Amino acid sequence: MNPFLTLLKRDIRLALREGGAIGTALGFYLIVIAMLPLGLGPDLNLLSRIAPGLLWIALLLSALLSLGRMFETDYEDGTLELLAIGDMPLELVAAAKALAHWLTTGIPLALLAPVLGILLNLDISAYGVLIATMLAGTPAISFLGAIGAALTLQARRGGLLLALLILPLYVPTLIYGISAISGALLATNAFWPNFLILSALSMGSLVLGPLAAAAALRIQLQ
Amino acid sequence: MRLFAENLVVRRGSRIVIDELSFSADAGEALLLTGPNGSGKTTLLRAIAGFLTPEEGRVMLEGGAKDASPGEQSHYVGHANGIKSSLTAGENLRFWCDYLGAGTAREEKRERIDEALERLHLLALEDIPAGYLSAGQKRRLGLARLLVSARPLWLLDEPSVSLDTASVGLLAGMVKEHVASGGIAIAATHLPLGLENASELRLGAVRQEASV
Numbered sequence: 001m002n003p004f005l006t007l008l009k010r011d012i013r014l015a016l017r018e019g020g021a022i023g024t025a026l027g028f029y030l031i032v033i034a035m036l037p038l039g040l041g042p043d044l045n046l047l048s049r050i051a052p053g054l055l056w057i058a059l060l061l062s063a064l065l066s067l068g069r070m071f072e073t074d075y076e077d078g079t080l081e082l083l084a085i086g087d088m089p090l091e092l093v094a095a096a097k098a099l100a101h102w103l104t105t106g107i108p109l110a111l112l113a114p115v116l117g118i119l120l121n122l123d124i125s126a127y128g129v130l131i132a133t134m135l136a137g138t139p140a141i142s143f144l145g146a147i148g149a150a151l152t153l154q155a156r157r158g159g160l161l162l163a164l165l166i167l168p169l170y171v172p173t174l175i176y177g178i179s180a181i182s183g184a185l186l187a188t189n190a191f192w193p194n195f196l197i198l199s200a201l202s203m204g205s206l207v208l209g210p211l212a213a214a215a216a217l218r219i220q221l222q
Numbered sequence: 223m224r225l226f227a228e229n230l231v232v233r234r235g236s237r238i239v240i241d242e243l244s245f246s247a248d249a250g251e252a253l254l255l256t257g258p259n260g261s262g263k264t265t266l267l268r269a270i271a272g273f274l275t276p277e278e279g280r281v282m283l284e285g286g287a288k289d290a291s292p293g294e295q296s297h298y299v300g301h302a303n304g305i306k307s308s309l310t311a312g313e314n315l316r317f318w319c320d321y322l323g324a325g326t327a328r329e330e331k332r333e334r335i336d337e338a339l340e341r342l343h344l345l346a347l348e349d350i351p352a353g354y355l356s357a358g359q360k361r362r363l364g365l366a367r368l369l370v371s372a373r374p375l376w377l378l379d380e381p382s383v384s385l386d387t388a389s390v391g392l393l394a395g396m397v398k399e400h401v402a403s404g405g406i407a408i409a410a411t412h413l414p415l416g417l418e419n420a421s422e423l424r425l426g427a428v429r430q431e432a433s434v
Contacts, residue, residue: 002324003320003321003322003324006317006320006321006324007321010306010309010317010321013309013313014306014308014309017308017309018308073306076302077302077303077304077305077306077307078300078301078302078303078304078305079302079304079305079306081271081273081298081300081302081304082298082304082318082367083321084272084273084293085271085272085293085294085296085298086294086321086322087294087321087322087324088321221273222273222274222275
């Protein structure tokens with residue numbers, strides 16, 4: 001088996017066995033969405049109008065919670081150094097770890113979103129589109145997030161710094177994700193263009209994220 | 223095969239830790255780095271592994287793989303062991319064997335892992351999560367990595383920390399065997415590892431006078 005798959009398998013196994021990161025992200029997502037109707041009042045029309053935006057923003061914040069740990073544990077126990085002098089370039093190490101993060105956090109969050117949509121009276125016709133845009137958009141969260149995770153590796157209490165660095169990078173994903181949903185809901189032709197741009201953003205981050213993250217990791221290992 | 227460093231200058235922050243150091247180590251040679259705390263032993267090993275970029279000079283592994291840096295042909299044993307506490311000892315070792323030894327046949331990997339576990343007296347601990355191991359057992363598990371994939375250069379930074387006397391003997395045996403099979407070992411240590419025929423590189427205040 002090649003090193004990429006070996007590392008991916010190990011990271012998924014660790015995430016499932018330790019469970020903390022996935023559980024925290026899903027729990028946070030649930031709590032935030034459950035509290036919104038309490039704060040905004042029981043106006044169903046209002047809730048269903050702003051539901052896609054709220055679901056997307058809460059998803060970004062939930063995913064952000066677990067990003068900080070992407071390289072941190074490996075850095076602390078010396079694994080990262082050994083991975084860096086392994087047979088695989090550091091870029092691919094970063095890609096494998098970001099992919100593992102997407103599989104164990106991005107996908108569960110995207111699948112939980114429609115369930116939480118019930119709490120916000122999300123239009124029934126929007127469920128399919130919501131899942132599709134989230135599955136297409138969440139890779140960008142993990143792969144761009146890898147850059148922030150690598151940059152804040154040695155910063156104490158780097159969580160807030162990570163959010164400041166990375167959230168602005170999520171703006172395009174957020175805009176096109178929500179535009180795609182509104183496009184589908186309003187039955188205009190705006191779904192496909194927005195959805196394709198959203199996918200393109202994810203594809204771009206798939207390439208650029210690991211490159212930038214690896215460069216940051218090299219500095220951190222000095 | 224020969225490892226050599228030419229006029230190596232390594233800076234940490236504003237301080238030049240290694241100044242114009244040149245040395246070489248031939249295949250079959252064990253080189254012990256000695257010197258007081260802060261004399262640059264870890265810095266030198268990390269520079270050889272490629273974690274630190276030297277200001278000047280270079281480190282080369284002659285006769286090694288052409289497209290790989292010295293670091294990519296070396297096993298590095300640092301202060302941390304590279305062990306995941308929620309994986310069992312066996313899973314940890316199998317991961318490193320798979321990761322570092324891509325392309326090796328499955329049976330051969332299995333054999334190497336069993337041999338390494340037995341040699342370092344870890345067989346009884348194979349199915350125990352590594353988080354429950356003692357510091358010395360974790361160290362032995364970290365060292366077992368060196369046996370499951372073959373790399374010509376061993377960079378050992380205080381490898382005997384938290385090992386008992388018997389395990390230090392095992393470590394010395396491993397290093398001897400590696401060197402006898404044509405490998406190179408560079409170890410930073412305060413304790414004598416019981417290696418005969420090892421040359422010494424003393425790092426100290428006068429860093430230019432490196433005697434090999």
